[in-house]
Structure formats: C-alpha cells, structure tokens
Amino acid sequence: MELVNLFSQAKRRSKIVIDANRLLSRLGSSKKLAVQLAGALVFTGSVGTGAYEGLKEQVTLEVDGKEQVIQTHANTVAELLKEQNVKITNEDEVYPSTKTKISDDMDITVHLAKPVKLTIDGQEKVIMTTAQTVKELLKEQNIKTNPNDVIMPALSTPLEENGKVSYEKAFPMVLNDGGVSKKVFATSTTVADFLEKQNITLNELDRVEPDAGEMIKQNDTVRVIRVEKVNDVVEEPVDFKEKEQEDSSMYKGESSVISEGVKGLVKRNFELIKENGKVVSKTLVDETLLKDPVDRVVAVGTKSVPKSSALVKSSAPKSNSKVKEMYVEATAYSPYDAGMSGITATGINIRKKPNMKLIAVDPNVIPLGSKVWVEGYGIAIAGDTGGAIKGKRIDILMPTKDACFDFGRRTVKVRIIS
Known part of the structure; x- marks a missing residue:
C-alpha cells in the first residue's frame, strides 16, 4: 500500500511540474521569481521520477546461454520477453512459463528451438529442438541407446543450429x-x-x-x-607284382609260391589345402622311389592231369574221377563285416550260424552249392559270392573279425567234391 501511495505522489508531482512551466511562461517580466520557482519544480520532479524508477523489478534473463540482468516494469514473463524482443514459438522452451508473474531477483531461462538434421538408420529428417547436447536430442526423440550403437557425433557434443546427428541401432x-x-x-x-x-x-x-x-x-x-597351403612329405609302401612261372612238374591247376614278394618304398610330396585346419584337397607334387619292390613268383603247373590220378593227401578226402582240384587265393570274412547283410547268396543266415563251414566263390569256377575241401579249413559249402571274388579266388567264412585278420591272405589247395 505504501508503494501505491508513493507512485500516486510521484504522478502528482509530475503534474505540478507541468503546471509550473505554464506559469513561468506568464511571469516572463519577473525574472528573479521565475528562476526561484523553476528550481523548486526541478527538485519536485526529480523526486517523482526517482520514485517511479524505484518500482522496477530486477530479473536475470538467460537466452541460449547468454545472460543479462534487467530492470523491468513488466508484469509477466511474456511481457518481459516482448519488451526484450525475444520471439517465442511453440517449439521453444521457457522457464518459468510465460504466464508467470515477474518478481524481484527472478531467474528466467529461454532455450530457442533450432533446426537439426537427424539421421536414423539411414533415414534423414529435420527437426526443431531445444536439446543442448546429442544425448538430450536422442532422449527427446525417445531413442534408447545401447553401447554397441553407432552415434555421431558423441553423446556429449553440444548441438548447434543446422547441426547433423547420425544414429545407427546395433x-x-x-x-x-x-x-x-x-x-x-x-x-x-x-x-x-x-x-x-x-x-x-x-x-x-x-x-x-x-x-x-x-x-x-x-x-x-x-x-x-581360414585357408592355408602346406606341403606334406610322406614315405609309403609300393605294392609288388605277382609273376607266374610255368612248372611242367606240376599238374595243371596246381600252384606254389617260389618266392614271396617284397614291397618297395616311395617318398611322395603332397600339396595340402586346409580350411579351418581340415584337409580339403591333396595333390601329389612329386615322388621319389627309395626302394624297388620285389615281385612275388608263383609256379603254376602245366602237366596234364591223368584221369586215374588221385592227388590226395592224408588230410584230404579221397578223390574220384569227378574230383576237380586247384590252387586258389584265399581271404576270410565274418558275418559282421561292413556291408554284410548276414544272408548269403544262397539264403543262408550266417549270423545265426557263424561257425558253419562256408566259402564265397566265383560260380564260373566253383559251382554254388557244391561241397569243397579247403586246405587248412576242411569241407565247406560253396554258399556265397562276392564282388571281389573273381576267378581263382575264395572268401572263407570265419566267426569273428579277429579270426579273419589271423587268416590274412594265402594260397591254398581246394578240391571240389560234389
């Protein structure tokens, strides 16, 4: 109430000053009186003006980081901003709000919206923002960032007008x-x-x-x-060949080993291609023969067999005019070898009868179903065939794989009984 009275007095004193000026114009003839009266009026006007100025509020206004202290008669924040020629749009940020009444020592902060180019996963758009940093901009756009996301410039970078921000989500x-x-x-x-x-x-x-x-x-x-190319040098055996040598002292169909063969030795240089440590290709680059193989020599009979001939050993059954005798190369197999079904070519289930005497033959040499005496094995049934059993070759049935390995490969005499 005291401030209102002071303001009213100041106005009245201002009016007195105006009326006094008019009076002075009429008292032009009394110079001394006019001077005295003018001095009194000036004093009275100064007091009124000082009181009016004393009614101003002091506020601190910060616009985009630039701060100034202002004396103002504005009633609201909006009036103050208009007074200071600060134009506000809907995108700008003002604190406190523009409707807030001005009070002494008030702090007012204004962030003017600025255009920024924001690119999200390759899609660019221009937005108006009051954000002060890249981090604030992304938060304003409801973008939740992760440590693996690619953000340029850094989150702490201050935003500038027409600045560019790029965000790629990982x-x-x-x-x-x-x-x-x-x-x-x-x-x-x-x-x-x-x-x-x-x-x-x-x-x-x-x-x-x-x-x-x-x-x-x-x-x-x-x-x-990961691909690598390496050289691999190895020494490998070289198979020997078998040579037949005619022997007129032996009957036709008979044979015997004169000298066993000896494998040779060769050094081979291979180029290996490995992918992730595994060999995917192997190419022979060169080889050097270190030791020559020695041929196996087998005597084969050329002598005609007389009809009355009885080529019988004490362990072999007696022969007759229908007996056919020969030497063959023999190997062994079991009912559980790879690729075996357990049923022979003649329908015998050898898995149920693994101990029976049976051989696989070439039917063109030894008829299927015939009884055959096999040297070192006994009398067996020619009850099976095999893809590798061609000519004078037989495969002897053994109950186990170990027995097959023990038998190995050998030349034996056989006699077709019936």
Whole structure:
C-alpha cells in the first residue's frame, strides 16, 4: 500500500511540474521569481521520477546461454520477453512459463528451438529442438541407446543450429572365424566394413561368406574360412607284382609260391589345402622311389592231369574221377563285416550260424552249392559270392573279425567234391 501511495505522489508531482512551466511562461517580466520557482519544480520532479524508477523489478534473463540482468516494469514473463524482443514459438522452451508473474531477483531461462538434421538408420529428417547436447536430442526423440550403437557425433557434443546427428541401432549376429563362433553386435554395413570393425584381418588365401561387398542384416552369420597351403612329405609302401612261372612238374591247376614278394618304398610330396585346419584337397607334387619292390613268383603247373590220378593227401578226402582240384587265393570274412547283410547268396543266415563251414566263390569256377575241401579249413559249402571274388579266388567264412585278420591272405589247395 505504501508503494501505491508513493507512485500516486510521484504522478502528482509530475503534474505540478507541468503546471509550473505554464506559469513561468506568464511571469516572463519577473525574472528573479521565475528562476526561484523553476528550481523548486526541478527538485519536485526529480523526486517523482526517482520514485517511479524505484518500482522496477530486477530479473536475470538467460537466452541460449547468454545472460543479462534487467530492470523491468513488466508484469509477466511474456511481457518481459516482448519488451526484450525475444520471439517465442511453440517449439521453444521457457522457464518459468510465460504466464508467470515477474518478481524481484527472478531467474528466467529461454532455450530457442533450432533446426537439426537427424539421421536414423539411414533415414534423414529435420527437426526443431531445444536439446543442448546429442544425448538430450536422442532422449527427446525417445531413442534408447545401447553401447554397441553407432552415434555421431558423441553423446556429449553440444548441438548447434543446422547441426547433423547420425544414429545407427546395433543388431545381433554371429561371427564364425576359423570355425569358432561368437555372438557380436553390428550396424547395417557391408561384410568388409563389418570385419574391419571387428579387427578381423584376412590372409591371402582366406575367404568370407557372404561376399565382402554384400550387406549384413540382423541374425546373419558371417564366416571367415581360414585357408592355408602346406606341403606334406610322406614315405609309403609300393605294392609288388605277382609273376607266374610255368612248372611242367606240376599238374595243371596246381600252384606254389617260389618266392614271396617284397614291397618297395616311395617318398611322395603332397600339396595340402586346409580350411579351418581340415584337409580339403591333396595333390601329389612329386615322388621319389627309395626302394624297388620285389615281385612275388608263383609256379603254376602245366602237366596234364591223368584221369586215374588221385592227388590226395592224408588230410584230404579221397578223390574220384569227378574230383576237380586247384590252387586258389584265399581271404576270410565274418558275418559282421561292413556291408554284410548276414544272408548269403544262397539264403543262408550266417549270423545265426557263424561257425558253419562256408566259402564265397566265383560260380564260373566253383559251382554254388557244391561241397569243397579247403586246405587248412576242411569241407565247406560253396554258399556265397562276392564282388571281389573273381576267378581263382575264395572268401572263407570265419566267426569273428579277429579270426579273419589271423587268416590274412594265402594260397591254398581246394578240391571240389560234389
């Protein structure tokens, strides 16, 4: 109430000053009186003006970081901003609000909205924002960031008018390097750029899947195949050959080993291509013969067999005019060898009868179903065939694989009984 009275007095004193000026114009003839009266009026006017100025409020106004202290008669924040020629739009931020009444020592902050180009996963748009930093801008746009996201410039960077901000959201994918997989995060880019960001270095022969120029996407798997070329030098045996030597002292169909063969030795240099440590190709580069193989020499009879001939050993059954006798190469097999069904060519289930005497034969040499005496084995049934059993070859049934290994490969005499 006291301030209102003071303001009213000041106005009245201002009016007195005006009326006094008019009076002075009429008292032009009394110079001394006019001077005295004018001095009194000036004093009275000064007191009124000082009182009016004393009614101003002092406020601190900050606009986009620029601060100033102002004396004002404005009633509201809106009037103050208008008084200071600060134009406000709906996108601007004012605190306290423009409707707030002015009070002494008030702090007023204004953030004027500025245009910024924001690119999200390759899509660009211009927005008006009062955000002061990149971090505030993304929060304003309801963008939740993760440590693997790509944000340029950094989150703490102050925003400028017409500034540019780029945001790329990271997504999960799998990186398989040399056969070892791990989960990683990446943004949309080419395979080549992705590998560079993952600090993956490719050697000369390495390759990647998909191709380096292709774009990656969420849940993709990028494979780095580590390729290496190495040389492998090995020494390997060389099989000997078998040579037949005619012997007129032996009957036709008979044979005997004169000298066993000896395998040779060769050094071979291979070029190996490995992918992720596994050999995928093997190429012979060169070889050196270290030891020559020695042929196996077998005597074969050329003497005609007389009809009355009885080529019988004490352990063999007696022969008759229908008996056919010969030497054959024999191997052994069991009911459980790889590829075996357990049923022979004549329908015998050898898995149920693994101990029966049975041989696989070439039907063109030994008829299926015939009884055959086999040296060192006994009388067996020619009850099976085999893809590798051609000519004078037989395969002897053994109950176990160990028995087959013990038998090995040998030349035996056989006699077809019936």
